[in-house]
Amino acid sequence: MAEIALIVSATSLAVLVWLALGFARLRSSLKDPVAAVAPLLEEKHRAMLTDLHIGLTQQGDRLGRHLTDSSERLSAKIDQRLDQIAGKVDERLDEGFKKTNETFVNVMQRLATIDEAQKKIETLTGSVMSLQELLGDKRSRGAFGEVQLEALVRNVLPPAAFELQYTLSNGMRVDCALRLPPPTGLVTVDSKFPLENYHRMFDREADQVERAFAQKQFKADIRKHVDDIARKYIIAGETSDGAVMFVPAEAVFAEIHAYHPEVVEYAIGRRVWIVSPTTLMAVLNTARAVLKDVETRRHIHIIQEELGKLGVDFQRFDERMKKLADHIRQAHQDAEDVQVSSRKISQRFQQIEAAEIEEKPPANVVRLEPDRK
Structure with missing residues (x-):
């Protein structure tokens, strides 16, 4: 608004200056002849200036009102637009805050x-x-193998089928003894864990010579364990002719059977079977099946006696069932006879109701024949 008023004022001033210059030029050109009409011209001039001032004032008022209306409409539109933008911004902020919260x-x-x-x-x-x-400790490894062996045996076999830390007649104590039926008899199971040289075989910091030496020592350890088990835990007349060497690590067992078959053959020759936790489970399940079969054979006469009793009871049940069937059949026949009698009685009652009874003459009445002519 201030700028518009300034423009209008500058325009009015320029018009006044222009009129003053024109009047001065006109006055200088006329000089004395015009002096007579100078008051008139001055009055005209003042009237024109007054009109011009009034016109400019009115124009300025109209422009001011127009600018005020335009400014108000523009302000209203701007406010409306700002409200819309603010609403969208709030909506976007809410969505962004929600997504940010979910992300958080x-x-x-x-x-x-x-x-x-x-x-x-x-x-x-x-x-x-x-x-x-x-x-890392040898005794700790032994204890670890014994605990694992005990857990496997307890989970598969009944308590009467094994004994832990069993002492033989030669004074040697084996980790576990399995009591199997004849002719197998007592089977000894001992845990061995040859881990030191096994680790040296796969040590990345060791050179080829050291690994080869560790492999040689590993096989020697296995052979020594096999010899100890065969010498200590296989006793003629007391135990079975073979024993079991339990290796509690599947990786060690796989190494022995995959890359050292001569050691496995040596163990078999000494009647020692090398097993891992997985293969020991198979051995124990087989032993459990054998024990179950022996118990079944031991009680076969009881089973036969009970089956005989069951057969007698079933024969008695069959006879009673036949008698019951005969009674049911007779009852069915009697029911049919009663139904026939009932049907006849019903028909007779119907005839009586319909007066369809035939009249029969008394027995002492003699009918006379009509005379014939």
Whole structure:
């Protein structure tokens, strides 16, 4: 508004200056002749200036009102547009905040999952370190193998079929003795864990010579364990003619059977069978099946006696069933006879109601024949 008023004022001033200059030129050209009409011209001039001033004032008022109306309409449109923009901005902000909140919740859940996994990894790392420390000692490895052997045997066989830390007649104590029926008899199972040289065989920091030497020592360890088991735990007349060497690590067992068949053949020659946790489960399941078959054979006479009793009871049941069938058949026949009698009685009642009874003459009345002419 201030700029518009300034423009109008400048325009009015320019018109006044232009009129003043024109009047001056006209006055200088006329000089004395015009002096007589100077008051008239001056009056005309003042009237024109007054009219011009009034016209400019009215024009300025109209322009001011128009600009005010335009400014108000423009302000209203701007306010409306700003309200729309603000609404959309608020809506976008709400959506963005909602999505950000959902993303934050998902991130927190993922972080919680990662934190839980990290704790499990730390626990597992500690367990692995503890297991490495446990397996690093020879006596600890032996205890680990005995515990694993005990768990496998207890899960498969009944308590009467085995004994842990069994002492033989020669004073030797075996980890586990399986009591199987004749002719197998007592089967000894001992746990061995040849782990030191096995680790040296796969040590990346060792050279080829050291690995070859470790492999040689590994086979020597297996042979020594086989000899110890065959010498200590196979006793003629007391145990079976063979024993079981339990290796509690599947990797060690696989290494022996895959790359050292001569050691396996040597063990078989000494009547020692090398097993892992998996293969020992198969052996124990077979032993359980044998025990179950023996128990079944032992109680076969009881089973036969019970089957005989069951046969007698079934024969008695068959006879009683036949009698019951005869009674049911007779009852059915009697029911049919009663139904026939009932039907006849019903028909007779119907005839009586319909007065269809035939008249019969008394027995002492004699009918006379009509005379014939």
